[in-house]
Amino acid sequence: MNYEGLTGRVITPCDPEYALARQEWNKAIDTFPRAIVYCRNAQDVANAICWSRKHCIPLRVRSGAHHYEGYSSGTGTLVIDTSLMNHIKVDTCQNTVTVEAGTRLKDLYQTLSACGYAFAGGTCPTVGISGLVLGGGIGLSTRYLGLTADNLIEATMIDANGNQLTVNQNCNRDLFWALRGAGGGNFGVVVSYQFKIEAVKKITLIQLRWENKPARLAFLEVWQEWLKGLDRRISGFGGIYKKSAYLNSFFYGTPAEAKEILAPFLSIPGLTLRTIECVDFIDAVNIIGARYERSAFQSPGGFVFRDFSREELEKFIQIMDQAPSDTTSRLAVYSLGGAVRDIPETGTAFFYRSANYIMAVSSEWQNKSAAPAHQAWVAEGFKYLKTLTCGSYVNFPYNRLKDYQEAYFGEYVEILQYIKRKYDPENIFCFPQSIKPAESVRNDLKSFPFEAE
Numbered sequence: 001m002n003y004e005g006l007t008g009r010v011i012t013p014c015d016p017e018y019a020l021a022r023q024e025w026n027k028a029i030d031t032f033p034r035a036i037v038y039c040r041n042a043q044d045v046a047n048a049i050c051w052s053r054k055h056c057i058p059l060r061v062r063s064g065a066h067h068y069e070g071y072s073s074g075t076g077t078l079v080i081d082t083s084l085m086n087h088i089k090v091d092t093c094q095n096t097v098t099v100e101a102g103t104r105l106k107d108l109y110q111t112l113s114a115c116g117y118a119f120a121g122g123t124c125p126t127v128g129i130s131g132l133v134l135g136g137g138i139g140l141s142t143r144y145l146g147l148t149a150d151n152l153i154e155a156t157m158i159d160a161n162g163n164q165l166t167v168n169q170n171c172n173r174d175l176f177w178a179l180r181g182a183g184g185g186n187f188g189v190v191v192s193y194q195f196k197i198e199a200v201k202k203i204t205l206i207q208l209r210w211e212n213k214p215a216r217l218a219f220l221e222v223w224q225e226w227l228k229g230l231d232r233r234i235s236g237f238g239g240i241y242k243k244s245a246y247l248n249s250f251f252y253g254t255p256a257e258a259k260e261i262l263a264p265f266l267s268i269p270g271l272t273l274r275t276i277e278c279v280d281f282i283d284a285v286n287i288i289g290a291r292y293e294r295s296a297f298q299s300p301g302g303f304v305f306r307d308f309s310r311e312e313l314e315k316f317i318q319i320m321d322q323a324p325s326d327t328t329s330r331l332a333v334y335s336l337g338g339a340v341r342d343i344p345e346t347g348t349a350f351f352y353r354s355a356n357y358i359m360a361v362s363s364e365w366q367n368k369s370a371a372p373a374h375q376a377w378v379a380e381g382f383k384y385l386k387t388l389t390c391g392s393y394v395n396f397p398y399n400r401l402k403d404y405q406e407a408y409f410g411e412y413v414e415i416l417q418y419i420k421r422k423y424d425p426e427n428i429f430c431f432p433q434s435i436k437p438a439e440s441v442r443n444d445l446k447s448f449p450f451e452a453e
């Protein structure tokens with residue numbers, strides 16, 4: 001193969017680094033790209049796009065490599081990897097940060113907290129900013145600071161022709177709308193982002209654990225009641241395992257206030273861990289982030305808009321009782337609401353903005369031989385979850401979704417397909433669950449939701 005024209009660091013199957021370079025975070029993914037190009041700047045990205053078109057080699061776009069189903073890589077593709085582009089610049093006068101596309105959350109949190117800022121990011125330190133913000137982005141600050149995408153001011157993107165586009169509220173406004181919720185790998189390669197940031201020093205970190213089976217049903221009952229009218233300064237990720245339940249939370253207030261807000265949880269019997277303490281923002285992030293390690297997994301979820309009956313909650317408990325693992329199979333819940341609802345419903349391509357929370361069926365395994373049992377349990381659990389929830393979070397993707405466009409983007413599929421057609425008419429940015437370009441062009445895109453903000 002002739003790699004002339006590719007610039008940056010090119011790794012091919014002949015290179016000793018290839019085995020490591022082809023790895024995705026999810027150990028279940030086993031793809032063999034034709035080449036991986038580690039871009040150092042926007043020109044390298046543009047050259048890679050042009051090279052892939054010239055040689056008719058499909059491309060994939062990768063930053064943090066945490067896509068659940070591995071669609072940032074692919075056998076026989078050219079992987080355009082931005083992970084070497086990881087410069088971060090904080091503007092303390094404007095309260096903004098500009099980050100290159102390959103930046104990982106841990107570096108962003110570290111840099112920002114050193115300057116006295118929090119960030120509306122996710123919980124896993126090695127997740128890339130790109131996939132996170134382009135799919136929406138939820139975390140333990142979401143109810144206070146909004147989705148990661150809600151804090152985006154501007155992006156710079158290289159399009160299918162290798163041209164550099166500035167994307168913001170005034171420039172390429174339709175694309176700006178689409179990138180905030182449907183941008184992952186679909187329209188071009190984003191090379192940098194500018195975010196607004198919030199000055200914060202100390203927060204209250206909350207970690208609660210119950211190591212008994214009855215706590216599971218109690219947890220689910222308390223959770224759905226608790227979210228109603230909940231103080232927006234608190235966000236939580238929690239869930240149930242086969243024999244236990246847990247809640248992790250950040251509260252932008254004092255531990256004394258947090259204890260009051262958490263009272264319904266604190267009265268569930270059998271608490272074995274009860275951390276409610278005032279810490280630096282960065283310490284809270286690092287403590288929660290420390291639990292992540294690579295494994296093979298699947299973890300599809302749906303958006304919850306209504307209360308579940310006692311019978312429905314009991315069915316979840318029965319599903320958990322059938323789980324293949326006591327410690328790595330779980331039903332997880334992720335709070336929404338609060339600041340997420342400050343943005344108008346149609347303000348960005350994140351269609352399920354008004355949901356109460358996300359619920360996911362998740363299972364991790366280490367040995368390949370265990371995969372069928374875990375995957376079958378996830379499929380069964382998700383089959384039931386789907387009957388009670390709406391859609392699916394594009395950042396918790398699932399390869400078995402048949403109507404994936406509708407699941408991820410709801411009623412925005414059509415408009416997204418027109419935007420796709422406008423910016424990538426030849427469908428260069430294509431992967432198993434990408435947005436399909438509309439068959440015709442529409443010149444009246446202005447009548448779509450992003451103009452109605």
Ligand SMILES: Cc1cc2nc3c(=O)[nH]c(=O)nc-3n(C[C@H](O)[C@H](O)[C@H](O)COP(=O)(O)OP(=O)(O)OC[C@H]3O[C@@H](n4cnc5c(N)ncnc54)[C@H](O)[C@@H]3O)c2cc1C
Nearest residue numbers: 063064065066067072122123124128130131138184185190
């Ligand atoms: C352990 C773990 C914890 C997680 N925790 C959270 C969480 O707390 N909150 C949350 O919201 N999500 C979470 N996620 C999901 C995460 O947001 C998504 O997996 C996200 O897509 C990862 O982004 P990435 O850049 O690391 O991945 P990648 O695999 O590199 O990319 C993901 C998608 O974005 C596209 N993409 C990557 N870079 C670019 C670019 N520069 N321009 C255009 N498209 C690009 C890719 O093509 C792919 O479609 C978690 C995932 C894992 C594995």
